[in-house]
Structure formats: C-alpha cells, structure tokens
Amino acid sequence: MPPPALTAKVTEPEPAPPPWSDTRAPRRGGVGLMLLAGAVLISALGHAYVGLVGRVQISTPHYAAGLAVAALLAHLAVRLRAPYADPVLLPIAVLLNGLGLVLIERLDLATPGQAGAGDQLRWSGLGVGLFALVVVGLRDHRVLQRYAYLSVTAALALMLVPVFFPAVNGAHIWIRFAGLSFQPGEFAKILLAVFFASYLAANRTALALTGRRLFWRLRLLPGRVLGPILTIWLLSVGVLVLERDLGTSLLFFGLFVIMLFTATGRIGWIAVGLLLAALGAYAVGTLEPHVHSRVQDWMNPFASIARGEGPGQLAQSLFAFAAGGLLGAGLGHGHSFLIGFAAKSDFVLATAGEELGLVGLTALLLLYGLLVSRGFRAGLALRDPFGRLLATGLASIVALQVFVIAGGVTGLIPLTGMAMPFLAQGGSSVVTNWIIVALLVRLSDSARRGGTGGSG
Template identity: 90%
Template sequence: MTALTAKVTEPAPPPPPDARAAKRRGIELTLLAGAVLISVLGHLYVGLAADGKSTRAPAAPYAAGLGGAALIAHLAVRLRAPYADPLLLPIAVLLNGLGLVLIQRLDLATPGAPGAGDQLRWSALGVVLFVLVLVLLRDHRTLQRYAYLSVTAALTLMLLPVFFPAVNGAHIWIRFAGLSFQPGEFAKILLALFFAAYLAANRTALALTGRRLFWKLRLLPGRVLGPILAIWLLSVGVLVLERDLGTSLLFFGLFVIMLFTATGRIGWIAIGLLLAALGAYAVGTLEPHVHSRVQDWMNPFASIERGDGPGQLAQSLFAFAAGGLLGAGLGHGQSFLIGFAAKSDFVLATAGEELGLVGLTAILLLYGLLVSRGFRAGLALRDPFGRLLATGLASIVALQVFVIAGGVTGLIPLTGMAMPFLAQGGSSVVTNWIIVALLVRLSDSARRPRPGPGPNPGSGPGPAPVPPQEGPA
C-alpha cells in the first residue's frame, strides 16, 4: 500500500521593517531619476524649438540644480522618514521640473526679466525647508501644542496685505525693499494646522445635532454654530478687504472639508456650499473688482465683440482649443499672448496648448495622485489630529488645482491663484514644498511599525513616542 503524502509549505514570513523601508526608498530613488530625466529632456526640447539649438536653454545648470535638490531631498527622507510614501517626493519633483520647463519656454517668448532662474533658486530654498521640516519635526503631534499661535500668525499674515498697494486689483502681495511675497500662501498651512487641532479636540461637540430641518440637515446648537458662522464671516471679510476670490474660496472650502472629515456628517457639505454661494453672490454683486471677473466669466468673448481684442480668459480658451489631443509641441504654441498671466494661473493654458489634452490630463493625474496619497496617509494615521492635518494639507492642493483649472477653462470665475509647483512664484513653490514635507512626515508616522514590547520602545531609530497633546477647546 502506497501512502500519498502532501507536502505542506509554510507561508513565507513578511520581510522585516527595515527591508520594507529600504525597498520604498529604492522605488523613490528610481522614480526621482525618471522625474529629473523627463524635466531635463523637456528643457532641452524647449531650447531646440526656439532656434534649433539648446544654447538658449542650457540644460547643464538646470539638470545639476534640479537633480541635486532631488538627491538632497531623497537623502533626508531616507535618513529621517524611511517609512514614508515613496510617491510623494517624485511627484513633487516632476511637477516642479515641468513648471520650470514651462516657465523657461515662456521666458524665451516674452520680453522682460527671465523667471526660470529665479524659480529654480526658490525651488532650492523650498527643498532646504523640506529638509529642515523632516529634521526638526520628529513627531507631527508636537504641532498640536501651537494651535492658537498658528491661527494668530495666520490671521496676521492674511491681514497684512490690506495695508499695502493693490496688485492687479487685489491686496495679496507685500512689497518691501525690492522683495515681494504672498503671505496668504503661508497662512493656509497655519490655518490647516489650527483647524486640525480645533476639530480634533471638539469633534464630539460638533457632531451633536438638534431638531431635523429637512433631508439630512439638522439645527445646530448655538455654541457649535457660532464658530462656523465666524469662520464664514471671516472668509467673506478677506474677500471684501483683499478682493481675493481665490483665498476666500480656499479658506472656507478647507474648513468645510475638514469639518466633514471630523464629524462624518454630509450635511456640513450642503451648509458649506449654501454659505459659500450666498457670500460669493453678495460680494460678486457689490465689489467692483470681483464683479468684473464674474462678468468676464459669464461672457469671455465680450471684449472681442466690442472690438477690443480677446481678453485673458478668451485667449486661454483659444489655447486649449489649439492644443487639441496631442498639442502643438513644447515651444510651438502661442499662449504667451496671454501676457504675464501665462506665468501664473494661466500656465495651465500653456500646458494645454503645447502638450494637448493627453499632456494636460497627465499633469492633472499627477496632482490627483499627490492628493490621494495625502488622503491615504491620513486614513492610516491612528490619532485624530494627524488624520485631520493630512486631510487638510491634501485638500489645500486639491482646492487650488480645482479653483485654477476651473478658472482657466471657464468653469468658475478667475481667481489669480498660482498653480502648485507649475506657476512662477517664490512664495507658492516654497509653501508647496513645506506641504509635501509635512505629508512625508505624516505618511512616515502612518507606515512606521508599532514598537513591540520591550524595555524602551523609543530607543530605536525614528521619532520617539510623544504623549497625545490636548488641542484647543
């Protein structure tokens, strides 16, 4: 009698945490090399398209600057956040590199001081701050201690431009001693930090509801509704004082999204949309600068009918139409006719015309992937403050992309905000690198293995455990 025996194999044990971290960093380094290569090739192509030579857009300094910055950022992540998401840094480098290519392309077609060199220097400063955030911030929960300080600083930064001259009809710039920056860019990070701390500490009270009004909306207690109305009034006040539609939409939209995340009640979304619509209608009717933008949005071809030529929005729509499916090719479009705005929110029109629908979709997918990885880090975090902070930071990027892409395509009125990483602007690119650094730190905390039983769980590499902090009541 022959006995048939089955060979039982034990399942392979999972790789140790250090091996998983090393694999993630290897993936990150490979993707970074691809991101730098794509950007350098785009830079070379821009020079060739200009005059058949690459001398007008020399690639060696560009490649050294972008590649060196990417390598330094990678080493900082490898040493200080080894468990971080391997996609966050390569996406940021690729978007930053593509932005430098588009700005260089517009520099060659428009007179004036070149902007690509300045943008590369601002990007290098952003990477330096990226490294500093990872080195100095060992545990994201320590930020919860500075909630009230952050909101005080944010409000101060948002109000400062009111006392300086308007630029293009909006009070969003501070110009002093030959330098200029947008304080609102830094304020949005501070506001996200405060909202995360406030909502983490008060999410139970915010979830309380009273009598049902209709559908899923319920009457809120006054002590809960009061802060919400204060935030709404403040956002409308910013819009009135600074004539800045983009900052107001970002400010209020960020709070509503984080409020929904904290409570899980969809009624907050409906209330937020209603209040935003009421505020936008009132200010758009009464404030001349905002009213003119609304009129241009409703009829972008009115200036052509008057014989004044196409305005910026009309030129943007023409650029998208000329790009078609595959685009005219880098350096072969006419979007520079939009003027200075081609280097700000209308840089997306340049991408649409010269890279086509395919290239524009790829850029938007990169933004979508960056936002989704931020949300994923938030879902994996175990503390409410970290979850809300990751959601808020990812929402900042998502709201900016929506507002800008919607503005240049005629979906919503123009706002004048800068496209993250793509548009020219030192304040914007530095702020976005800080956001990516915080997301890297949060994703590292989310993926880091829990310390096992032992005499001193905090003695290993990485951030030492920090007891939960009390947020603002």
C-alpha cells in the same frame, strides 16, 4: 461617557485598519530614488528641448544639476528621517516643480526682458531646503497640535498684513519688501489647516453630537459651536472684500467645510456651509466690481471681442488650450504668450495645454490626482484624529487649488487668481507647496511606520 443612543449614531465603528499599516511597511527608498531620477530626467529633457526649439543657449546642464542636487538633498532627508514615507510623494513634487521650471523657461523665450525662470529656480531651492528642514526637524506631526492657537493667530496676521500694502493688479495679496514680494496668504493655508485639524480633533464630538434635531440627520446647530464657523465664514468674506482675492477665500472656506465634514460627518454642516458660501459668493459677485467682472468674463469670455476690444485673458487662455488639441503643438511651438499678463503664473496651465495637448494636460492633472490621493491615503492609515484631519486638509488644499485655477483658466468656473501648485511662477506658492509635501511625507511616514498610537 455619552449616552449609548448617541454613541451608536455618530461614532461608527472604525473599520479594521489595512493590514499593511499594522505591520511595518517595507522601506521603499530604492523605488523612490528611481522615480526621482526619472522625474529629474524628464524635466531635464524638457528643458533641453525648449533650448533646441528656441535655438538659444540655455543652461540645461546647470538646470539639470541644480534639480538633481535639490532632489538628492530632499531624498536624503526623507531617507534618513522618514524612511517609511510614501515613495511617490517626493518624485511627484520634483517632477511638477521641474516641469514648471521648463514651462517658465519656455515662456521666458517668448517674453525677453521678463525672465522668471532664474527667480523661480532660487525659490524652488528655498522650497526644497524648507522641505528638508521640516522633514528633519519635525519628528512627530502631533507636536503641531500644541500650536493650534499660535497657528491661527499667525495666519490671521499674515492675511491682514497685505491690506496695508498697495494693491497689485487689483488684489491686496502682496507684500513688497526689499525688492522681494511675498503672498503671505499662501503660508496662511498651512497654518489654518493645522489650526482646523487641531480644533476639530479636540471638539469634534461636541460638534457632532449637540444641537436640536430638525429631521432626518439635520440638526440645528447651537450658537456656542456655530461661533467658530461663522467666524471663519466672515474671515473668508473679509479676505475677499479687503484683499479682493476670490481664490484664497474660496480655498479657506472649502478647506474648512471639508475638514469639518471629515471630523463630524454631519451633512448639516455641509448644507449650512454651502448655503453660506452661495450667499457670500452671490453677494460679493454682485457687489464687488473686481469679482463681478470675473463672473461676467466667465459667463461670456468673448464679450470683449464682440465689443471690439480684442480677446481678454480668459478668451486667450481658451484659444491656447484649443490650439493644443489632442497632442499639442509641441514644447516651444505654441503661442500662449498671447495671454500676456500672468501667462507664467495663473495661466501657466494654458502653455501646458497648448504645447503638450490634452494628453500632456491629462497626465499633469493625474499627477496632481496621485499626489492628492497619496495624501488621503496617509490620512486613512493614520490612527490619531489630528493626523488624519491634517492629512485630509493638506491633500484638500492641493486638490482645491488645482481645481480652482485649472477650472478657472479652462472656463469651468469663474477665474480667480491662484497659483497652480509647483507649476506656476510665484515664490511663496512654491515654498508653501514644498512645505505641504514635507508635512505629507512626515504624515505618511508616521502612518506607515505604524504604532503612532491614538484612538481613531
């Protein structure tokens, strides 16, 4: 037992859990199925509309059938193995993925010869398959806690492998193998979240209580526990320097800081984290030319126009958003293909912004907000620290990704290469996000089923 004085400071009394998590939550399969049908319908309508506007024959029936079958399969898996899961999670994922396919199909029309919708559809199918596999195969999320060190080892390996492959578009984040390309860093996110949750759940008391007190709530951290943090920080910088991937490094570090804070509640960690992040970002932003140019672009997106080189990607992206205005140009009526390279992946949100307008874009962002909030809600309802941390971490991954890339393409923060979850073209990203949603489904099922035990 720790001394009483310390206990009073840190382990604050847990508020009584909400009443509905005590009793068994009602099964809401019917609601989920209805929302799912709505998601499929909206996506299919969008798909058909793109075909109408482009005056081309695109296989909307195939698309709709494929989406419906995948959604139904996922729904069955949830219904059978996670009946108490949050009914909103799966429909949001299906809707976002369906809309992403619509946007990619629409951009395919503007860029003949670089069709991406077919591949994306297959990757989405694989993602849904893995979703079902996780929901069916993982009966209890606490099993993952055992594999913390396996997870971190695998994550490190996945992140290091691309360094040995040639850079694509200035970043070492791809593996090309047998005609397929993966971004292993995407999978590493989940593994790291599992590791962090596990490590922090086990060590949070030590992290929260040790260290010499400086003043108020700030405590100097002892070297023994400072080790892992510095390791992760170095890892982030390493990723940045070796792979030139500012987005992923930002994501890892943000994820770690958020989970550390959730586990310990110590402002000192946040302060140190932000300080280190600022130092690292400043150093890399000044020294690394690839990152430096992104920062320059962000500060003055029209510099290339002034130089007579025409608008850069960020300027084109801003033009696209601006052209959308309040209501948008209408699906298929925009010119976001002017962005050129990466219009379907990193910049896919610009197409949504131009063609669906502020209204459509706000709806999309609120969908993400809803997805994230449902993740946090599962974390609040769970009783075991590992589950709570994992749910918070996974929700934060989605939130950070959305913020980093959406903020990047709209000029809020420097642009970093990152996929908009579910929306953007990119197989690894879609598959990873489906697994994240599967884990959230599992966590929310545990939370709402009640009686998963654990002391807070």
